[in-house]
Amino acid sequence: MPNTHYFTPGPAALYPTYAQHLQEALHLQIGSISHRSRFFSEIYEQTYRALQQLLGFDDEVAVLFVGSATEVWERSIQNGVDSRSAHLVNGAFSEKFYQFAKLLQKDAIAHTVAEGKGFVAEEVLQTFQEAHKIKPIDFLAFTHNETATGVSTPSETIERIADAFPDAIRVVDMVSSAPYPHIDFRKVESAFFSVQKAFGMPAGLGVWLVNHKFLKKSEALAQKGAITGTYHRLSELWKHFEQFQTPATPPVLPIYLLGKIAEDLNQIGIEQVRKLTDQKAQLLYEAIGKSKSLEIAVAEPAHRSATVVVANTQKEASALIEQIKNDLNMEIGAGYGKAKNTQIRIANFPAVDFSATQQLADYLAQC
Amino acid sequence: MPNTHYFTPGPAALYPTYAQHLQEALHLQIGSISHRSRFFSEIYEQTYRALQQLLGFDDEVAVLFVGSATEVWERSIQNGVDSRSAHLVNGAFSEKFYQFAKLLQKDAIAHTVAEGKGFVAEEVLQTFQEAHKIKPIDFLAFTHNETATGVSTPSETIERIADAFPDAIRVVDMVSSAPYPHIDFRKVESAFFSVQKAFGMPAGLGVWLVNHKFLKKSEALAQKGAITGTYHRLSELWKHFEQFQTPATPPVLPIYLLGKIAEDLNQIGIEQVRKLTDQKAQLLYEAIGKSKSLEIAVAEPAHRSATVVVANTQKEASALIEQIKNDLNMEIGAGYGKAKNTQIRIANFPAVDFSATQQLADYLAQC
Numbered sequence: 001m002p003n004t005h006y007f008t009p010g011p012a013a014l015y016p017t018y019a020q021h022l023q024e025a026l027h028l029q030i031g032s033i034s035h036r037s038r039f040f041s042e043i044y045e046q047t048y049r050a051l052q053q054l055l056g057f058d059d060e061v062a063v064l065f066v067g068s069a070t071e072v073w074e075r076s077i078q079n080g081v082d083s084r085s086a087h088l089v090n091g092a093f094s095e096k097f098y099q100f101a102k103l104l105q106k107d108a109i110a111h112t113v114a115e116g117k118g119f120v121a122e123e124v125l126q127t128f129q130e131a132h133k134i135k136p137i138d139f140l141a142f143t144h145n146e147t148a149t150g151v152s153t154p155s156e157t158i159e160r161i162a163d164a165f166p167d168a169i170r171v172v173d174m175v176s177s178a179p180y181p182h183i184d185f186r187k188v189e190s191a192f193f194s195v196q197k198a199f200g201m202p203a204g205l206g207v208w209l210v211n212h213k214f215l216k217k218s219e220a221l222a223q224k225g226a227i228t229g230t231y232h233r234l235s236e237l238w239k240h241f242e243q244f245q246t247p248a249t250p251p252v253l254p255i256y257l258l259g260k261i262a263e264d265l266n267q268i269g270i271e272q273v274r275k276l277t278d279q280k281a282q283l284l285y286e287a288i289g290k291s292k293s294l295e296i297a298v299a300e301p302a303h304r305s306a307t308v309v310v311a312n313t314q315k316e317a318s319a320l321i322e323q324i325k326n327d328l329n330m331e332i333g334a335g336y337g338k339a340k341n342t343q344i345r346i347a348n349f350p351a352v353d354f355s356a357t358q359q360l361a362d363y364l365a366q367c
Numbered sequence: 368m369p370n371t372h373y374f375t376p377g378p379a380a381l382y383p384t385y386a387q388h389l390q391e392a393l394h395l396q397i398g399s400i401s402h403r404s405r406f407f408s409e410i411y412e413q414t415y416r417a418l419q420q421l422l423g424f425d426d427e428v429a430v431l432f433v434g435s436a437t438e439v440w441e442r443s444i445q446n447g448v449d450s451r452s453a454h455l456v457n458g459a460f461s462e463k464f465y466q467f468a469k470l471l472q473k474d475a476i477a478h479t480v481a482e483g484k485g486f487v488a489e490e491v492l493q494t495f496q497e498a499h500k501i502k503p504i505d506f507l508a509f510t511h512n513e514t515a516t517g518v519s520t521p522s523e524t525i526e527r528i529a530d531a532f533p534d535a536i537r538v539v540d541m542v543s544s545a546p547y548p549h550i551d552f553r554k555v556e557s558a559f560f561s562v563q564k565a566f567g568m569p570a571g572l573g574v575w576l577v578n579h580k581f582l583k584k585s586e587a588l589a590q591k592g593a594i595t596g597t598y599h600r601l602s603e604l605w606k607h608f609e610q611f612q613t614p615a616t617p618p619v620l621p622i623y624l625l626g627k628i629a630e631d632l633n634q635i636g637i638e639q640v641r642k643l644t645d646q647k648a649q650l651l652y653e654a655i656g657k658s659k660s661l662e663i664a665v666a667e668p669a670h671r672s673a674t675v676v677v678a679n680t681q682k683e684a685s686a687l688i689e690q691i692k693n694d695l696n697m698e699i700g701a702g703y704g705k706a707k708n709t710q711i712r713i714a715n716f717p718a719v720d721f722s723a724t725q726q727l728a729d730y731l732a733q734c
Binding site for chain 2: 003004006008010011012013014018019022026029030031032033034035066067068070071073074099100103104105194196201202203204205227229230231232233247248249250251252253254331333
């Protein structure tokens with residue numbers, strides 16, 4: 001059977017050069033090298049530099065490796081919340097981040113809008129500033145791209161809200177959009193993602209970007225007697241990062257491969273990656289607009305995700321997914337949770353090329 | 368350059384069939400499949416069954432996947448300690464497990480013996496039973512194989528101590544020995560390991576075996592208001608395990624590969640795997656005994672690890688390591704921590720065959 005084209009929102013299609021970098025890694029025996037070796041530190045540093053160029057942050061920002069972006073939800077709350085966390089919630093994943101704060105017994109509040117909707121900065125600010133007067137908000141949780149609904153929060157909206165809380169730890173979940181969004185690290189303290197989305201790798205690595213202010217906050221929390229974690233508490237990760245090391249044996253092979261794929265994306269150039277993403281997204285949204293049985297799920301154009309395109313279906317989503325599999329040998333995603341059979345989700349990551357996207361778009365337009 | 372033989376205690380040599388299973392996994396596009404698919408559940412179940420046969424546990428025991436064995440230290444303490452944890456400490460790794468309990472602000476005690484020494488059941492029991500009278504011990508932490516020193520704690524010693532605390536949660540770190548030791552799950556509630564040691568895989572997956580009693584303890588702790596974690600709290604992992612699913616996207620590819628390697632080990636048969644391990648260990652220990660410049664580090668034969676063989680060196684360990692690299696194209700491990708330049712550590716995992724081990728042993732005997 002020829003290879004299936006994966007348009008699923010994670011795990012997703014592997015990046016075209018993934019297999020080749022993997023062969024090279026096996027040749028170099030990277031699966032066996034010591035994580036305390038100079039070789040490993042060089043790999044860590046290379047991956048750091050490649051991500052730095054791609055995502056545009058300065059040397060004040062650390063890149064820390066953990067198991068998954070889900071782990072970052074937990075670690076960032078443990079290390080960042082003292083008084084109260086405030087969450088922008090508009091779908092299952094931003095909701096989970098909020099629930100993690102409660103499970104960790106932090107005081108947490110949410111500004112919630114309906115699934116499929118985006119945020120209006122003024123409304124969010126009203127909720128949070130009101131709450132802030134009663135008890136200070138010291139942690140702000142943004143989800144750049146809500147993977148469950150295909151709603152994106154524009155960087156300008158994030159920055160506008162972040163600017164109103166300059167003393168807070170402001171974190172951006174960019175799980176299903178990195179490296180697409182431009183995050184300004186003068187405005188936020190942290191951002192994070194997993195590699196199985198737009199970086200086109202198998203799951204098994206979380207990437208956590210953190211600045212000094214967040215580190216200092218974590219240290220102050222520990223000083224006050226809070227539990228900030230063990231091997232993956234921020235201070236421990238950071239201390240090792242300074243030597244391009246990790247507190248415990250990390251996923252060495254995925255760290256190497258992430259660096260290689262980031263370098264490949266740098267060869268294309270981040271602006272070109274964004275442009276291609278936009279062009280492919282436009283193809284998909286236009287096709288859904290033309291289709292008689294499909295409807296773009298996110299009504300407001302400014303809130304439509306460029307990386308996870310969601311459509312409402314007239315017939316059962318599962319039937320359409322099966323049909324596309326049979327006719328095109330392409331795998332698209334089902335809706336999330338209760339939308340499982342009424343929506344489809346189409347990932348638009350760099351791993352999938354223009355022609356395959358065009359083929360899918362042409363098909364959808366006829367549906 | 369021909370492949371280096373890795374005799375390092377983790378990351379270690381890749382299992383001989385690893386690359387072939389990886390190619391097959393790429394062909395099956397396992398890096399892209401959904402972790403919510405039936406295909407993934409089948410992979411999880413296959414890996415569960417293969418480990419069940421290899422390690423000899425019944426259906427009452429769950430196999431849970433996390434990021435690393437280091438993560439299991441943290442999760443097991445969060446989910447298992449109410450009153451007090453008691454740790455058998457004889458090296459850097461068992462010490463870290465103990466320190467994790469303190470970082471999580473649990474009441475923790477240790478029975479500590481010098482590095483290079485093993486435990487005498489009566490002495491441990493005396494320490495712990497004395498402490499237990501003052502404040503009950505409800506969590507017992509064993510390290511089957513102390514990777515830093517090459518000291519093993521025989522199963523009989525573990526069982527003897529475990530039997531004295533039938534109500535406690537008794538956990539066995541078998542990071543650098545699994546699948547070699549036989550763990551009786553009627554005597555302990557949990558055991559765990561990482562895949563980058565004796566399973567011959569790149570790092571990036573922790574395997575946590577847990578029984579119902581541990582689950583119930585975790586639920587009782589949560590009921591009392593303790594923080595037991597978020598996505599990787601025991602009840603959440605277990606709930607998903609019942610459907611062969613995971614709470615968040617797991618490292619799907621490593622879970623598949625672990626199952627394949629466990630199946631390969633089952634083809635050989637666990638008894639034969641143990642026998643070969645013993646034979647190779649004997650070769651190495653005899654060679655070190657014959658050497659003029661080396662000395663077996665663990666004085667008591669019953670406490671010598673079969674899987675991590677440690678020797679004291681007369682000259683600088685780094686020089687010997689370099690020499691072996693140049694002469695044999697073999698990589699052996701340095702001593703751990705302050706023993707870095709006075710000891711060598713040689714992993715004796717299933718991935719390394721008899722003839723390579725013989726070659727190394729012959730060389731060491733002449734040192």
